[in-house]
Amino acid sequence: MNVISALKLYVSRMTEESGPGMKVLLMDKQTTSIVSMVFSHSEILMKEVYLFERIDASSRNEALRHLKCIVFIRPTKDNVALLCNELRNPKFGIYYIYFSNIIAKADIKLLADNDEQEVVREVHEFYADYLAINPHLFSFGIDACSQGLSWNPEHLHRSCEGIISVLLSLKKCPYIRYSNTSKMAKRFAEKIREVLTKESNSFKFRQETDPILLIIDRKDDPVTPLLNQWTYQAMVHELLTINNNRVNLSHIDGISKELKEVVLSAEHDEFYADNLYLNFGEIGQTIKNLMDEFQKKAQKNQKVESIADMKNFVEAYPLFKKMSGTVSKHVTVVGELSNLVGKYNLLEISETEQELSCQNEHSNQIQKIKKLLNNTNVRDIDATRLVMLYALHYEKHTNNEIDNLVDMLKKRNVPDKYTKLVYNILQYSGINTRQSNLFDREAVAKITKKLFKGLSGVDNIYTQHNPLLTEILDDLIRGKLNPQSYPYLGNMVMKTRIQDVIVFIIGGATYEESLAVYNINKQNPNIKVILGGTTIHNFQSFSNEIVSATNGTTPRYKPRSH
Template sequence: MALNLSNIKKAYFDKLFLVQNDTTATATTTSVSSNNSTPPSKIKPRVLLLDKYTTPIISMCYTQSELLANNIILIELLQNYHDLSSMKHLDCIIYIKPCQESVNDLRQELHNPHYGQYKLFLNNCIHKNQLESIAEADEYEVITKVIEIFQDYQIVNDNLYLVDTISSKQDVNPVLSESEKLISLLLALKKNPIIRYESNSIDLKRLSSELLYQINSNSNNNLFDDLNRYSDSPPLLLLLDRKNDPITPLITPWTYQSMIHEFLTIEKNIVHMTSDESSTNSNNSGNKNSQIIVSDENDPFYKESMYLNYGDLTDKFQKYVEKYKSETKQSSIDNLKTTNLSELKKILTKFPEFKKFSTNVLTHLNLISEIDKQITIQDLWDIGELQQAIACGLDNQQNLKERVLLVLNNTTNSNKRVSTINKIKLILLYSYRYNTPNDVSLFLQKLNDPTLTQPLPSSSQIQLIKRFKTLFGSNSIIDQQKLQNQNQNQGLTNIFANKKIDLNNLFNRNNPSHTVSDNIYLQYTPRLNEILAGLINPQPQSHQDGSLGLATLVPDKVKQQYGVHASDESVQDIIIYIKGGVTYEESRLIYELSESNKRINLIIGGDGILNSEMWLQKLYSMVTKFSDEPGHSHRASEDSHINRQTQLRDIL
């Protein structure tokens, strides 16, 4: 069974909104066949009651048109129960998270029900005492169904999910809340996995232990029984810590979805653009802000282009525009003068379709124009190439140092003043790769020069640069091995030095002399790639866990099904969770790995979707938190470096 989040989304839409002819309620995740459902035209209008946890889930998964097509005419928040209008002629679908906060609101609504009959859907497992309290409050017996479905997460793409960090007022254990959301995902996917986590992360050790406990506990309720019965090998839940790869979010991305998020920010599949950014849209010239929905579900061009690099994207968009011009020309006003009524009818029926086509072209024109504008303003053709060279060791250290100094001195070929943030990113990348404090001190001196840098870096930014190597340098075995290999091969890979690069050909995949690996802007691959390579093509177990830095936990049911050596099995289904945030570039990596190896099923998610600005803000907070810890403000002894790094890891 493929790991496809869109299939889950479709199954739960049917379960929530299609009226079944069979009225038996069962707590199951099985998709409901539309053949057993009542046609929407025969369903009377209904109200949908949500809480603050399920509202973003519904808004990201389903459009207003889809809800209206299934006679959902009104959507309200359950927490506003005291302000609801009484409409007894309407039935109600309640979809909430079974936390105490929402259960209390539901009890209040049941004491004074505003609607006719209620169907209660819960997006995760409900405790017995909560169910009993709901039953006690239902004195009018208006609830006709109570159904658990497992959707305590947000679906972004087919292969990308988001575990939201919204916390309940009653949450006292964030690890428990986080694990419950991941349990919900596992139950939706019908997977009982082996758990592997990075052994140097205290946060992941706590999370994995809680997950193992919940899986084994829920097995007593038969929730995880026989979930792997159709699998020859056990699935794998891979838990990673963002702090072990602080580099990936800092590097400028060059593929469509990633660039939109980097320059404009995607929030719940919505991009907010100001009037300046959307000025190419003449219809919006009077609006201060506009919203653009970017979803692969309802936008074929976006679905086909989201993983394309910038060069391929612009080529594809140009062809898209030409197609639009061609089709609209065929249906122009002049063609309406035809005397053939059937042809006239055909042209007129296509007008709404052309309007949609036109809007979509304009949407992507606005997005691509803003991306192009940011690339030019930030001088990213030069800065992005230097980022790749530093991260991948494409030049020797002395040359890279001189190139960074050129940027800090504003003496690059473009003669543009590089932004403070982009200068900071370059210094962080350099300090992570090379253990040369003197170079970093020189960079800081240049960065703090008001004649070279405006605005000057803040105290948090300066502290981050000073402590970045201590906080994150060589945190993992994989990073140490990767840097060692790159340093050994530096003489062989120094092929870009003193060569002028033709930017027009960098992205041209149609050029037979260029391959994907020739693209200077896509040289870097996230650390996740090395980890997955080790899991998909494993070494003997004792060597594998040591080389990947992973610890393993095996649930009881998995041991019973696959034996005590279950973790030695080859892996086919991998569910990845990155604590601290995932990037769209890692989602692209998952997509490309899945496309190149159909035997492997991969999905990825995290507790946030990062761009460089978001990640830098998190880094500033980490440094500030560390600085505020008692006893850590004055440490000058070089001998205390190792102990200090260990203490930092414990804090983080």
């Protein structure tokens, strides 16, 4: 179960089935993101694809009848209409059409009726209808999926299509379990079962094991997306935002043109692949090692004293140039992270966040929060999330100071959109909404300190928080997951040992949960878990989710990996 491999296989087949010769790839906005997440531009060029066009572009190239056209689009009503227009006036010689999901027979007939010049050679369903972020992590790029604490109908439909695509691409027909306290989880489970029943012929796989699709709700664990992160991938997303593997650095003073936007992809960047789960201090050391190695090679390559030296340098130059780009990219990213950590007191804030999520020391914690709220270096969003964590933890505490802390936020001139989040989070995921008491688990007692080393100015920091997902998966793997809390849909009970698990979080997953799944897979070689979410959250996107869920307004759908 590897979602990146599954999508790469589909894209490779698309480019190979049309045979040799120059090709154009015609996509929509979503499929462009899907392909760019798993293939670099140079890799696609090696497959004889020399032109990329968008089917929804207002102006398109003139006719190029000598080119073969590979169409890869989502099977939406709008896309089918655009493709019908394309086939009535074809710009290319022949067309190979691939839909990223199940296409209705009526739409196939419509395309056939419009193919008057008989330019279509083949039509296929290739189930690549999701964003593959890591081998075990996928997303649908849906920012704010709920509306008034229930599904936005458009996003319910899109999420269902996405899960069906994931299952078909991995060739899995699963048993379904869901969070019993979540109406959204139950509705989603039933919607998926409807499609599995209707499209039963597509799901007749030979399965050596019975997979599980476990549907959980972000509302059951609102703490994880509120915490500052300390592993490389998670930290970059929290502080700089990763959007379809791209990070915008244009706000950095004096940044060079090449580094204004950088790509962070484990598929195409060995350093990133090796380090995305390391903590901040370890990254500091590996960056130093990378720079030392680069400087050695640079000095060696400066000694061009003979024809043989020149030949060696020319042969090594592409690799040298690539390494130079890798060094400058990661030094810039880590440097900016380090700058933000120091500038905004993030270590002190994070320590307090960790204590709020893992300890019960009300009087001590309230003093620490007040001290941080009075610190002008602390950002508004960090001040807000501290109060949100406090509100979640001490909602029922007899002497809670939620209102006082909100008043302190107002005195700091924190914008209304943030102060309202303190009450919104209780409406979204207060103690009466959640499945479990997040602040009274066994893990709370197991507090460990971790020393970050390697970057000057980095001090002790708590990293004791474990997402609720870790506990749920641990119980599931051991066969101890409560069937009342997480029932099987349709009262079907799996009898075989668990081996393949697909977890989907309605309302968005996080990179901390991705790390938890990565570690579970490493510790349990006979079990494979993959994780998906409507989106991948940082604090800003989680804020959008809460606002949308609590007042019924939904931002327009826009794909994002995170």
